[in-house]
Amino acid sequence: MFGGLTGFTNPTGTDWGEQMLNTVASKTIRHLFTQSESVEVAVRCYPSSKLLQGSIDSFKMSGRGLLIRREFWAEEMSFETDAVAIDFSSVLGGKLALKQPTQAVAQVTLSEEGINRAFEAELVKKRLLNLTLPSLTELSGGKPVSFQEVRVELLPENEIKIWAKADLSQEELVPVSLTATLGIERRRRVQFQNPKFEVETLPESQRETSLALARALAEILNNMVDLDRFDLDGVTMRLxxxxxKGKLLVFSGYAQIERVPGKQ
Incomplete structure (x- = not known):
């Protein structure tokens, strides 16, 4: 399942404390992901006697091709802490437990392909299907509205283009298209700002309906991409x-780690 599991350790200079910590940390971190191409872990503790007091100089993780919660792909993920206090007895037991919360600098890279795959995840689809939207009641005749076949294209300068098809419980699906600028609200929610709706290429009979649907989709997306819904147990992400960057979307921020999460 895990294509590679290596460390950043110096084979000639790493003492027993760092060796043991890297082994335990690697085992702990790899269980956070359903699947991964590679996970690299480096724990620094010098001299090793500091470990007896539960003191670590730094902790660093870098991973590629990570599958989170069985449905969400991250192209890359990395985080690094400063000094960390751990429970030494947990290390002897083959686990990693913190004595107190810590913060880590974090970076997550998503690919355009990974984002499109995320729209097929059950957690995401259920927020786009069978919606009762007051703004669309007249268009749908009071019936639920569903957005299907959502796909995105990443553009320069933090812009994103979104296509979808809307089901108004009628005979045909209505195409929806918009371009927006990606932003951050309250350091945890991704926002689709300054949306521009594209209806010029549609038949005249569909334009008004498509415009209303695109506005509704933008509002839904603004309330959907919230990091608190995707946090690992014991870890809170902030942006x-x-x-x-080309076909990649890079998030930078920090992680508040209350405890080392269990297996996902």
Missing amino acids: NRLET
Whole structure:
């Protein structure tokens, strides 16, 4: 399942404390992901006698091709802490437990392909299907509305283009298209700002309906991408910035770690 599990350790300079910590930390971290291409862990503790007091100089993790909660792919993920206090007895037992909460600098990279795959995840689809939207009651005749076949394209300068098809419980699906600028609200929610709706290429008879649906979809997305819904147990993520780089979307921020999460 895990294509590679290596450390950043120096084979000639790493003492027993770092060796043991790296082994235990690697085992603990790899269980956070359903699947991964590689996970690299480096724990620094020098001299090793500091471990007896539960003191670690730093903890670093870097992973690629990570599957989270069985449905969400991250191209890359990394985090690094400063000094950390751990329970030494937990290390002897083959686990890693914190004595007190700590913070880590974190970076997560998503690919355009991974984002599109996320729209097929059950956790995401259920927030787009069979919706009762007051703003669309007249269009749908009071029936639930569903957004299907959602796909995105990452654009320069933090822009994103979104296509979808809306089911109004009628005979045909209505195409929906919009472009927005990605932003961050309250350091935890991704926002689709300044949306621009594209209806010019549609038949005249569909334009008004498509415009109303696109506005509704933008509102739904603004209330959907909330990091608190995707946090690992015991870990809270917060964002400082995001940036599109070609077909990648890079998030930078920090993680508040209350405890080392269990297996996902």
